[in-house]
Structure formats: structure tokens, C-alpha cells
Amino acid sequence: MTTVSPTTSGSSTTASQTASDAYTDNYQMFLTLLTTQLQNQDPLEPMDSSEFTQQLADFTAVEQAIATNSNLETLIALSQGTMAADSISYVGKDVTADTDEAALKDGEATWNYALDADATEVKFTVADENGKVVYEETIGATEEGSHTFSWDGETTSGTTLTEGAYTLTVAATDSSGNAVDADLTVTGTVTAVDLTGSIPIFIVDGLEIPMTSIVTVSEPEAQSV
Structure with a gap:
């Protein structure tokens, strides 16, 4: 009798998903702080926005990196799935x-x-x-x-x-x-x-x-x- 051991399911939360959730929380907090400061700034002495602009650019770069990691994890999962399907055909050979x-x-x-x-x-x-x-x-x-x-x-x-x-x-x-x-x-x-x-x-x-x-x-x- 031939048998095939099933794959074990990993954690439901991947590393990229965890990073994405943390990023979303931090980004929302950043936008809230930025909006609050802009609303309460002195019109005669407007705040320097260069620092916030740089932080916004940094957040964008992090978002892109997380998206790239997520796509790579998806490709790896697809590759492993294909390998698993192919390997089953070896039984009896x-x-x-x-x-x-x-x-x-x-x-x-x-x-x-x-x-x-x-x-x-x-x-x-x-x-x-x-x-x-x-x-x-x-x-x-x-x-x-x-x-x-x-x-x-x-x-x-x-x-x-x-x-x-x-x-x-x-x-x-x-x-x-x-x-x-x-x-x-x-x-x-x-x-x-x-x-x-x-x-x-x-x-x-x-x-x-x-x-x-x-x-x-x-x-x-x-x-x-």
C-alpha cells in the first residue's frame, strides 16, 4: 500500500503579513500626527514640512519592500506546491x-x-x-x-x-x-x-x-x- 504524507499547515500569519500590519498601524499614527500638527500650526510661522516629507518617503519605501516580500512568499508557495504535486507522481516508480x-x-x-x-x-x-x-x-x-x-x-x-x-x-x-x-x-x-x-x-x-x-x-x- 502506498501512502503520501500530507503537508503540515504553517502559521496562518506570515512574516510579510505581520510586517504589513505593523506598517499599517505606524503609518496611520504618522498621518494622524501629521494632520494634527498641520491643523494646529501657527499660520504666521508654518512648520517645516521637509522632515514629514522625508518620513513619508521612508514609509513608501517600506511599503514597497513589504509588498515585494509578500510577492516572493507567494511565488515560493506556488513553487513548493508544484514540486509537491510532481513528487506524488513518483509513487510506484x-x-x-x-x-x-x-x-x-x-x-x-x-x-x-x-x-x-x-x-x-x-x-x-x-x-x-x-x-x-x-x-x-x-x-x-x-x-x-x-x-x-x-x-x-x-x-x-x-x-x-x-x-x-x-x-x-x-x-x-x-x-x-x-x-x-x-x-x-x-x-x-x-x-x-x-x-x-x-x-x-x-x-x-x-x-x-x-x-x-x-x-x-x-x-x-x-x-x-
Whole structure:
């Protein structure tokens, strides 16, 4: 069953609305004071209006700034709404994400890794959620390009671990002993979307993956009957 977490409603009063209300109160007070002073000034010695003119100009500038902030908040809200609507369409799709974390499920965890050059040795190190190394494996010559590494959930000593999130580190070297870069990704099916934050979070095989980490999206492969 797929689920989509609802967005949480923020405060009904935005920062720009609060600023606008404060501005309105201050502006009305300013106009009241200005009107009162003009009505009670000495006709033979009229007051200098330059100060009030400057204050009026300042109030106008503040009003324009508040209006600009309000418009920006509206644009951001519309953008987030569009992103949320788009993210819901990912449910049920297969995605590949930039991450070194994979889920151990049904006795297997699988990572994709891409080598930037040919390697003479590649070492895989798996760690649990606490950073403790639970498994290590080293293989020989591996060509440049994309590969997969699967782990059955057993430690180096043969103990079977519980399901959960595990992290993979890949250390590869070439024939000269120089390090070869390895990019890690994980592929899985989106089962839910968390929209409570500013960026949608996809739930993929129990892992939380930000929408910004997704690199490919595809329809799931049809299962044979």
C-alpha cells in the first residue's frame, strides 16, 4: 500500500503579513500626527514640512519592500506546491539516487558503483547505522564504468544481521596505486512521499531520500506471471 504524507499547515500569519500590519498601524499614527500638527500650526510661522516629507518617503519605501516580500512568499508557495504535486507522481516508480546508503531487505542489499577508470583492486566496506564496519570484501581487476555490488547481510565472521540501512564505501586503485573515483547510487521503488518539509522526501525500500538526490526515474519492470 502506498501512502503520501500530507503537508503540515504553517502559521496562518506570515512574516510579510505581520510586517504589513505593523506598517499599517505606524503609518496611520504618522498621518494622524501629521494632520494634527498641520491643523494646529501657527499660520504666521508654518512648520517645516521637509522632515514629514522625508518620513513619508521612508514609509513608501517600506511599503514597497513589504509588498515585494509578500510577492516572493507567494511565488515560493506556488513553487513548493508544484514540486509537491510532481513528487506524488513518483509513487510506484523506480528511482536511482545519489547515496551510499542501501536497505538490507530479504537477505540482500545492492549498490551501484561507477569507476572513473580501470582499477586493479576494489575494496568494499559495509558499515551499519552506527558507523561500525560489519563486512569487507576485496576484488581484483575491474573495468571503468558501471557495476553493482550485492551483500547478503552476513558479517565477515558469518553472522546474519537484521534488516535496516547500511552504508557502503568503495576504495579502488589503479595499476600505479593511484585512487580511482567511484560514484555510488542506489535503485529502488518509491512507496511513499513525505511532504512535511521544504523538499519532498521519497521513501524507497524504507530509506528516506530527498527529491534532490534522484538522478533517474523509470517505470517498474513488469513481473512475469
